Amino acid sequence: MPMPQEYFNASRDFDAFMADAKASLGHGSHHQTYTTVDAVLIVFRRRLSARDGLRFASALPPVLRAIFVANWDPEEARSTFGTRADLEAEAKAIRPDHNFSPDGAIAIVASVLWRHVDREDFERMLAALPDEARDYWA
Template structure:
């Protein structure tokens, strides 16, 4: 069986996603965009059970999926979905002195990610996740 296309082009697809996230958020560099994306993904992950997080990872592009699960402590206490401002502050807390994520970070990453996933599958999965999950990724 040949290598699936999403894996064959994972790096190029990730670079396009990162550029999209950078431009959507008005950031200057891909490094800034990477930290913003990672912070938003970790913030969302902290609100899911292990099973739900694995299901969510399955709808992500390969490199974004790897970032979503990297440095994960599955023993970490789950947090509740709260208001966007509070969750944005949490995302901005990742590498605080090198994090340039704007106040719109969650919405910016959501908008960018939606342009790089199967949006119908993404929305179906979000509908099966705990209350607050779909709102987190709303644009």
């Protein structure tokens, strides 16, 4: 079986995602960008069952998929979604000494993510998740 193109192009596609996210977030480095993207993914992941988390991960490009599941303890108690302000504050609180997430980071990362996923697959996956999970990426 030939290697899937998504794996063959994973580094190139991740670099394109990071460059887009860096510009959209107004960050000066890829380190700042990575911390913001990781925080947005962690905040979302904390609210999903393992089943829904794996469903979500399957719709991500390979490197983002790996970041999403890295260090995940699916036995950890799930959080509720709450308000967007609460979710933003939680994202900013992840690695606070190294986190430069701007206000609106979740919406910014969501916008960038939509430009780097297969829209039909992503929409189909989101349709299978709870309403609050869909709203997170709106």
